[in-house]
Amino acid sequence: MPAPTASSRPLRVLHIEDSELDHELTLAHLQRGGHVVHTRRVESEAEFRAALQHDWDIVLSDFNLPGFSGLIALEILKESGKLVPFIIVSGEIGEDTAVEAMRNGASDYLLKNNLARLVPAVEHAIEANETRRARVAADREVAASRQRLSELAQHLQTNIEMERAAIAREIHDDVGGSLTALKFDLAWIARHSPTPDVLQRVNSALETVTHAIEASQRIMHNLRPAILEQGLVAALQWMTARFEKRTGIQCHFRTSHETMQLPAGVPLVAYRTAQEALTNVSKHSGAARVSIDLSLARGVLSLEVSDNGRGLSAADLAKARSFGIRGLHERAGTVGGWVDLSSRPGGGTTLILSVPLHPDAMSSSGFDDTGTDHDPSAWGGAT
Template sequence: MSTAPAERALRILHVEDSELDHQLILAELRRAQIRPEVLRVDTLAGVQQALLEEWDAVISDYNLPGFSGMVVLDLVKARQQPVPFILVSGEIGEDTAVAAMRTGASDYLLKNNLARLAPALIHAIEAHESERARLDANRELIKSKQQLHELAGHLQTSIEMERAAIAREIHDDVGGTLTALKFDLAWIARHALDEGVKQRTAAALETVSSAIEASQRIMHNLRPAILEQGLVAAVQWMAARFEKRTGIVTTVRTSHEQMNLPPAVPLVAYRTAQEALTNVSKHASATRVDIELSIDSGVLTLELSDNGQGIAPGALAKARSFGIRGLHERAATVGGWVDLSSSSKGVSLILSVPLEAKGEEDLGLEGLFTAMHDPSMWTE
């Protein structure tokens, strides 16, 4: 709620060479029940020195000895925290007044019409305070968004670390145990004399082989070592496995067989395609998926489209549609963005990432992925 004029004590810098005009303005402000604390200066050096202090507003004449009110306006605008500026003059043309307003003056008045001074001053100060509050809110919003992106990046990194740790345990513990069990069962099958034992051993071998395949599939999903062969090879491998598992025809087209990408980008693109294919298999009722990888004008584009039933209207705006939000946040960790469109003919998802070179201090998820890799630990 704005403060009533009668309750305001304002610090005002008055740039004026006439003491009489200065007193007239003081009288007009007091008549409007404003308690002004006013400093009058009439030299350019005095203006520059006074602007080092804090003021609620600046009132300036236009014609001054050796300089003009427009010069004062430029000095006010150059401050780190600009303040409302009102131009008051005995003679000012319309063109000059319009130019002052366009340059940044809050208002202008003629000295023979000072009755409007107090309302104009209060309005200018309140408008300035509202604008400053809006700018502060925008800065806080930008800061919050940046913190959110940093948090999303940290969470993605933590998730990849946890996935790598789980995959390593599956490979070392579960995979090793299953392999040893398979050897033991094979030995039993070779040495068993009873036909029933041989049959049960063969069945157990099939079960263990299936468990080994499942552990390898889970391990690859948790930590895609195939990315070491490049993004194109990784997406082609994922598409082939997806088609084999779901029966959905999946094609991959690419503009480059090998793509030299900054750290973090391949893993983000891979996870985006993985999430999109998962959604297709769960919700799309599609019979075909087309994936296209391309680099054009320094931007990596991954487009995945299906011929399914599309996304229901309003589904993207659901409060708990975290999958879509996760795609956006994941893309933002490498400076990219996701566009999603849906129609009765299917869904199209496009990931775009500008390929800007990044320093060693910003390795991101892919840097983590590479740093945690030990080829001797992942031999199948």
């Protein structure tokens, strides 16, 4: 962006200077450079702080003033948060001092006996500052966009869990109830049927209904893990046992505590993380062994899932549609946690979920994972 010139708006200059003559000389150089200048001269810290309430294009500062200095002024400007370029214009300044000022954020430094470089230095500092403003604004917009996307993802995760709970409830109340009633009726027919052919068909139907009930239970446990009512430790023990039985992959579970009192939302996030990790192990890793470690130390819950499979390459992690891993990150964020994934080809994969449990780390997910009105595992227990 071009510096303000006589053809655009006036150049607004805040000048820290105790010499009226030096102030006039500086102003003359700027005017000869083609600028219309609106300026204000201040001599003290109090005047400088008051002047910062207004908008300025640049601050020009003498280095030594009675009870004040350019370095102090530069520190005050930084503390104000205003993005205004700052140039030191001094009668004498050592090289070490000049370097310190530049490190602290000064745009440039000039000597009063050589102001030929004043105009280009001012224009360059303003142009660089405008670029910096644009970059800061862009960074803020990117951060705000990321925050909005994260909030949307968390909202979707919450809605997914609510939908899962609703579907599981409907399966329990409608499908489960009907299947259980049908099983009772078939069992009654089997007990009262004297015909072998009918009895054979009834027993076959009973077997089909039993399989349907088991499938419904499995679907419901995946949709809405009622086992979490027994606590996260019990739920993970149950999950690992079922995983090993279903896949034949050795699955070991270790925990630092037999019981854990965790904030609402955290058990479900940990459970879903382990569930997703084990799903990936069974589908992609080719592992023969997997271990799950759950620990609670120094106010941080850690869940680590490690396997001895083929590992993940950089290309695997960079896949455009690797939504499972992204979903884990977003899910962890709903309770103030994060996920770390490390792997190397042939060296296995390790996934770690970390969740700080102090109140500030928690966010309201709007989903209660501790209460339910039914126990799906009770279906079809009697015949």
